[in-house]
Amino acid sequence: MKIKKFVAGSMQEATMQIRQELGNDAVILNSKKIQTRKFLGFVKKQGVEVIAVLDQDFPEMKKPKQQMPTIFQQTLSPEKPEQLDLAHQVKELKEMLANQHQEHAVDVLPKPLKKADRLLEKHGVSTAIRTKVLSRLVNTPLSGEKWTEKKALSLLTEALGELLPKNSEENLTIHSQYVVLFGSTGVGKTTTLAKLAATSVLEKQKRIAFITTDTYRIAAVEQLKTYAELLNAPLEVCYSKEEFKAAQEKFADFDHVFIDTAGRNFKDGQYVEELKGIIPFDRNIQAFLVMSATSKYEDMKELLKQFSSISIDQLIFTKLDETDSMGSMMNLLAESKIGLGYITNGQNVPEDIRSLSNESFVKLLTGC
Ligand SMILES: Nc1nc2c(ncn2[C@@H]2O[C@H](COP(=O)(O)OP(=O)(O)OP(=O)(O)O)[C@@H](O)[C@H]2O)c(=O)[nH]1
Ligand SMILES: [Mg+2]
Incomplete structure (x- = not known):
């Protein structure tokens, strides 16, 4: 990212300098009026100091032109006509030329x-x-x-x-009767579901049950059964919409029902439809999209797009312990308008999970 300061007699002049130095995609960070030269020993001339930025390495800088005005979208204040005698016009011209030979674009x-x-x-x-x-x-x-x-x-x-998108206190808790986690293969859905369920039982003494629609992997049911037995909670395996409805009726009196789903390559929209075909994503369901913090931002963005027909309540990022970079999460949160619910940072059930407010998230990122 190139950040440079430009000093010129007018905004138009500065704009020309910026265009010459940084090109049309430069963005103005800051501009202020300054006093530059004196005329006839007592008339001071107004000038401008402009800080502009350009990043050639990141093509997306060129895209959001609507949000970030380029130098040519800035409103230029018209110059007041000034009466200059010839001698001073020549003097000013000389100074301008001298300035152009200087390194007027400095690291600022x-x-x-x-x-x-x-x-x-x-x-x-x-x-x-x-x-x-x-x-x-x-x-x-x-x-x-x-x-x-x-x-x-x-x-x-x-x-x-x-x-970051606004995030209420309620969003940082399990507040619906039905809680469903979905996302790509192996991101930690089942483990995270077990963490959430165990926390509800052990810390809040809630009565909980499990449903799984992950009938794709034989071992998946066994994995959840182990957690259900440890927590002394019933489990229903559902292959269809009808079975899911029956399980909901069976667990109607439970405080929370935690629903596990099969990890799929959701780039294929068919799997999103399959998910919606079994689970009714209505108001009673708190829906979490689970993503690994180790994933690339572009992949996360694409995944989110695939789920645009489902009302996602919050995001869960897993495996923070496996990466030092929180940029992809920051980028996605800022763009998606879906709030953060939980992050997980290890394989231990139930310890390695925490709900994260916006404030805590950015503090974690900056180390403040
Ligand atoms: N390091 C680390 N590993 C995790 C975390 N959460 C889950 N895992 C591990 O990731 C692996 C996959 O976890 P699962 O919970 O089975 O993932 P899943 O999304 O249910 O997988 P599928 O159902 O096959 O799609 C397991 O070895 C977990 O122990 C975490 O926060 N950090
Ligand atoms: Mg699983």
């Missing part, structure tokens, strides 16, 4: 901001988010204070938090 971000941006880059946070956050930081009035790493990190955490 204060060190703590650069460090904060590098942290986001390391996590794999998208350029669009990094630019939004940097813009917010650069435009923060410091009232005489200097940037410190602590201040930069704390503002970074706040700015990231503002990009």
